[in-house]
Amino acid sequence: MAREVITVYAREEPPDRWDAAIFLAGPTPRAPEVGSWRPEAIAELEERWKGGGRLVVFSPEDRHRVHFDYVGQVEWEERCLHLADEIVFYVPRDLATMPAFTTNVEWGMWHDSGRVVFGAPPEAPKNRYLLHYAAKLGVPRATDLPGTVAAALGRIGTGAPRAGGECQVPLLVWRTPSFQQWYGAQRAAGNALLGARVVWSIGDHRGLRVRIRVAAEDRVKEGEVVIYRPDISAVVLYRPGPSLEETTVVLVREFRAPAATPDGFVHEPPGGSAPGGAGGDPLRTALDELAEETGLVLPPERLRPHGDRQVNATLSAHRAHVFSAEITAAELAGLGTAGPRGVAADGERTLVEITTFGEILRGRSADWASVGMVAGVLAEAGLRG
Template identity: 55%
Template sequence: MASEVVVVHANETPPDAWDAAVFLAGPLPRSADVPSWNRDAAAILGRRWAHDGRLVVFTPELREGVLSDYTGQIAWEHRQLHCADVILFWVPRNMATMPALTTNIEWGTWSDSGKVVFGAPPTAPKNEYLRHLAEAAGAPVADTLEDAVDAALAMAGAGARRTGGERSVPLLVWRTDTFQSWYAAQRRAGNRLEGARVEWTFRVGPDRAFVLYWALHVQVWIAAEDRVKANEVVISRPDTAQVALYRPGATLEDATVVLVREFRSPAATDDGFVHELPGGSGASGDPRSQAVEEVLEETGFRIGADRLSHLGARQVAATVTGHRAHLFAAPITDDELEWFRARQGTPHGVGDTERTWIELRTYRELLESDLVDWSTLGMITRALTAAR
């Protein structure tokens, strides 16, 4: 695949496929006497795009030159801003010739999106707050147009080929394992992504670069029904590993299950806590290793990986989120049950971000109360019935 750069001007139709897309955002000349930085930026991008594949550069400038009527292209700009992998803001503000008042609003809309670069000449006035927001969001900041272009290309990397409706999923989300897992399931079913819009991302880590959660408003063509459904949002996070530790009883209902109690803001229980199996997600990539780590972190109990039976993986709430829970189970001894019982008043977890407490409940108690949610009850039921 050859290297190619395509510049798409305002109101023009973009190509049907690309590997990376950069939107040029910032003040536009309102007079032919004012130099156009968009043309310079597009030229630099064209020279420095070094990867095989197609780079699309969206410029809100008309191909024929100076913009005279902005209102006719607002919808076009909004579509491409959402599709773009990187939004390169260059703000050479001049209060007389390019005051950049619209740019202030646009920057405020996208500054925390995780896909912006902010650049401005040090001499340009009234950019201090914009620069502050960029630094607070972990966005690259540049003092020259060349450096801003380099930062945008570094963010895009080699890109990834997307066609049709796939183009509406920016690299920020496209590159996540969780999106690829969800999308692979849709394609296996014969479905097709007609379009999408990122509603939000929740990013963590250095420079907030790791996308932990994302939400996409999607339009999917359903092969089995030959129709498009366009009124749903898909939410996802990394898959989890959940562990059912239990002591068998005389009957199924008499089995004792090890739970953890933790304050979680979405909880709608009487005490404001969630009551669930030890579990969570992490960077290991191996569900079994993650299961061992979560049990240790949330209960203090060290269990060997070889004791855990893997009972499969399923979605937790299929109408809302695309992530899956890997379920592991292991019986414990009477001595181990007493070990847990003795530590029910001892907090575990990771500092103030996670504080967990051990709880012991019989299966009968869980069936007869609303202590645990339906997904947790289902996992416990699967573990106990599999053991019998």
């Protein structure tokens, strides 16, 4: 697709494909004699857009500056705000001609979405509160329109080509390895993404409500939320016993708020995720997490890979890369005397638990995913009851 910038004005239908999309949020003049800042913003975007494809600019002003249906306008803005890869908040507030009351509300709705930039002339009044939260959340800020536009385009880069329902996946999700891993699996199955909407975003964890055509069943499934987060690596440490049930297994206990276990803790093989997610090295992550949570440092050749699977396929797209190691009596004794570990700065505090496979099966503390990891590893190790 050749380089182009398309402006979509209020209540106009968006195109069906683009590489990037920007929404111009901010005060709109209501009187014809008051000039708008948006034509200058569009001109800046046309000049600065360096991507090789299509940039779509959503302008909530009517192309001919005529009166409009209020409800239709609000619904169009909500739709296009969700479609945008970046929302440019430029607030040249004038209390007499452009008080920006609606802008204040929109800022409150989107300021923590991870896809906003904020700009305002230094002399514009009543922006201190907005600027406070922009600074607090690390939102890119500028004091003029060219700088604000540049900040948005800097985060977009060259964008990414998307079509149809893909356009409803913003770049901050589209570019994550976890989304691409899930979407690649869906496409390989012949399924088509018809629609999507980010419903929440916390750090590198995101929830996307999706609408999908299921090829094998020739129907559309909608309404479910897919959680995207980095893959994890888990290490099952064991020492064979007289029987399968008497085989020693090492778990870690850690308080996690979602736990609904009898003691309020999770009990699972040591493991976790690392920066880079699915694009990182699962073996390196496994070794690092093992050392971090138990204090046991092993060379890479000690870990046996068992492949990867989803942990909770009805909710989350992430996978667990499972490894194992048969440990020595000395290593087991050292683990038995280990104190609390973890990264205190991240609120992590782990304690080693030495148990048996039989106790794991009979107890109710380890979740089914952990039971499955341990059982799979011990089965592959040839241990039998």
